[in-house]
Amino acid sequence: MKGNLKTALRGKLTDKELDLVYKSYDVIGTIAVIRIPEQSVRHSEVIAEALLQQKNIKSVWRQSSPIYGDYRLRKLQWVAGERKSVTVHREHGCLFKVDVEKCYFSPRLAFERIRIAELVEDNDVVVNMFAGVGCYSIVIAKYSKASKIFSIDVNPDAVRFMRENILLNKNVGRVFPMEGNANKIAKETLRGKADRVLMPLPQKAYDYLDYALLAVKPQGGWIHYYDFQHSKVEENPVEKSEVKVAEKLTKQKVDFKLPFSRVVRQTGPNWYQIVVDIQVLG
Numbered sequence: 001m002k003g004n005l006k007t008a009l010r011g012k013l014t015d016k017e018l019d020l021v022y023k024s025y026d027v028i029g030t031i032a033v034i035r036i037p038e039q040s041v042r043h044s045e046v047i048a049e050a051l052l053q054q055k056n057i058k059s060v061w062r063q064s065s066p067i068y069g070d071y072r073l074r075k076l077q078w079v080a081g082e083r084k085s086v087t088v089h090r091e092h093g094c095l096f097k098v099d100v101e102k103c104y105f106s107p108r109l110a111f112e113r114i115r116i117a118e119l120v121e122d123n124d125v126v127v128n129m130f131a132g133v134g135c136y137s138i139v140i141a142k143y144s145k146a147s148k149i150f151s152i153d154v155n156p157d158a159v160r161f162m163r164e165n166i167l168l169n170k171n172v173g174r175v176f177p178m179e180g181n182a183n184k185i186a187k188e189t190l191r192g193k194a195d196r197v198l199m200p201l202p203q204k205a206y207d208y209l210d211y212a213l214l215a216v217k218p219q220g221g222w223i224h225y226y227d228f229q230h231s232k233v234e235e236n237p238v239e240k241s242e243v244k245v246a247e248k249l250t251k252q253k254v255d256f257k258l259p260f261s262r263v264v265r266q267t268g269p270n271w272y273q274i275v276v277d278i279q280v281l282g
Helices: 005-009 038-051 107-119 135-143 156-168 182-188 205-215 237-251
Strands: 026-028 031-035 059-063 076-081 086-091 094-099 125-128 148-153 175-179 196-199 220-230 256-268 271-281
Touching: 005 038, 026 107, 031 038, 038 059, 038 076, 086 107, 094 135, 094 156, 107 135, 107 256, 125 135, 135 148, 135 156, 135 175, 148 156, 148 182, 156 175, 182 205, 196 205, 205 220, 205 237, 220 237, 237 256, 237 271
Parallel strands: 031 059, 125 148, 125 196, 148 175, 196 220
Antiparallel strands: 026 031, 059 076, 086 094, 220 271, 256 271
8 A cells, every 4th residue: 555545636636526535545566456436436547547657556457346255356447557467566575476356465464474474483384274376475485484385275366376476486395385275275285284374364264263273283383363353443353353263262172372463454444354363282
């Protein structure tokens, strides 16, 4: 997320029209992804042209749907600039090639990716259950001495780009791409192998938590669990996610601690993305 879209449009739209425009937008490589409410769609080209004045932006796409489905896609409509949906995004010294129409990618998780990477201990075996194009895995490979990082995704396009990104970042032999359902792979192939399991898919993490536990080594390890949480003004969204996780783990008779949790970002009115770091004790 770079800049304030309303600032870039000052003088090009009326104050009333500006009130309807979302101020934030995503920059992925050379592509800007904007959200425009239906009543402002007629201003799409004006908005896009303002963004194209930035030297790093070559193409502007409009997000026309929420994220949906097992592949975590969102419908995008090309607005202006180069009609290309493939770009290379740079983050923390890593390169991520991605097709924004076919793969999930959020630049807003950059801090969380480096936070996790800095927690990984020497010789850790890491299982990334929802790897996408490999962002968490590749950042971990660069900033830690993890021995193996297994990167799973069900989207074949994401796995294809993940393989390219492993080559781009010279991670062959450390990051291992795996295409398929994370629950099946965790249960049948990676059972008991992980020192650390990542679950960066809030929509499914709760339902897949049992499989993450199966992947953790018998002597224990860590699970980085992500959640979407609705919270009223008087409620604490972090505490709500902690209670939700703790209740499930207690029912499973798991010995655990929750040493750290935080709000990753706000995703809408009273909606938050939360991370809970779970220490599974052996």
